[in-house]
Amino acid sequence: MKAIERILQQAHLDRQRVILSESEDPRVLNAARMAVDRQLAYITLVGDEKRISEAARVHHISLAGIHIVSPEVSPLKEVLAERLYLLRKTKGMSLNDALQQVKNPLIFANLMVREGLGDGTVNGAVYTTSDVVRAALQIIGPAPNSELVSSFFLMMLCEPFHNLKGGLIFSDCGLVIDPNKKELASIALAASNSAKTLLMEEPKVAMLSFSTNGSAKHECVDKVRAAAQIVKQRRPDIAVDQDVQLDAAIVKEIAEKKVPDSQVKGRSNVLIFPNLEAGNIGYKLAERLGGAVAIGPLLQGLNQPANDLSRGCSAEDIMHVIAVTAVQAQQRKTDPITHFKAQEA
Template structure:
């Protein structure tokens, strides 16, 4: 079974509640309708019900079975104002400001996750990535074992012509521009956990570089090597190769020749890029030239799932990210 099919099937088995804040976008409404029809998740839309229903009618979208909450009139407004004030008063926010802020659908959606009324949230069809990430950190908060929020793409290689078959985790391709050694180690650990959750396999991590096993001497290589050592200290049983070129990470014959001591042996399922520049180029090359399906950017390092969408996302993209978010929420309990 394809990895994505398995993720959707797993989501269908649990009926998790996912909240979407961008109900003024017809892509979101179409995705919500399909998700509900396929029983991938229970959907809550944030916004004015009459406006949403009018748009749905105009675009011939069936919203039966979908809850709609208006943050301006919801009975949750007072409780959410108190929660947000408690979370942000140390930053100087007043109760009145909190009361006003939580009527923003993005804030309201994250507060539903924070208070346990939803299992996860997906935003970003309209909101920018900085807004999505900032609000998630402020409200959902960081996971107790994490001090960094990073991102990953789930890259699906499932077409007959793909030499590699299955799913790969690419990280970080969307958020942390130039991670230092400690941050790169944190990204690798989070990505390994993401692989275990979504791919349901033991993670095999490649710390990518233009060097293999010290073949090049440079500060950029040193950063990758030191980050790998930090990961290994914390997780001694994790299969991880430090400073490997991409071919060594993915081709067994090349790994045998260039890195006989490899723990991953050319069978990587988690690729850690040294910086955002490399990661962003890498995932787009794989998507555009390799015809892989790229799901993300997905966030890691939060207490509960709050994921981002590309503003150019398709309805199918939204469905896939909601399914992944539902599965991530199972891993958080």
């Protein structure tokens, strides 16, 4: 079974409440329809109900079974504005400011998730990544046990022409520009958890570099090696290769020659890039030249799921991210430490 099909199946087994804020976009409306029809999630659309209904009519999309909340008239408006004010008053926000900001569907959606009125949110078909991430960080915030909020792409290689088949986690390709060794280790640990949750496999982590097993000497290599050591110290149960080139990370025969004592043995399913520049280039090469399907950027390390989309996404892409968000929400609820701490917060 393909990795994305496993995610869709898992989402269906325990439907979660996913909130979408770009509700007049036909791609979002189509994705909401598909998610409800396939029973992947319970969907709430945030926005002006009349305009959403008109957009759905124009594009011949049924809204049956989809919940709509209009921030301008919702009885939740004052309650959520008060919550936003309490969250942001130390940053200079007034209650009047909060009342105005809560009319923004993106802000409203994140507040609904924070207040337990939804299990996760998906945005970014229209909003920029900076808008999506800022709202998630300011409103939902990092998980109690999270040192860093970072991002990853779920890369799907499922076509007949792919020599390497299955799902891969690429991180960080969308958020942390130049992580230091501790931040890089945090990214690797979070990505390992993402692999366990979404690929439903044991993580095999490759800390990517232009060096393999100390073949080059440079401060950039030193950072990657130091980050790998932190990961090994904190999670000795995870298979990790330090400073490994991409070919040795994913090709068994090359790993046998270059890294004879490898833990991963050329079978990595988690690729950790040394910085955002490499990560962004890497995922786009895999997508555009390698024919991989890129799902994301997805966020890890938040208190509740809030995921981003590429503004060039399709309705099917959005549906996939809805399913991913649902599975992340399921995992959060089954993690007793995270869930208990989140309830306390």
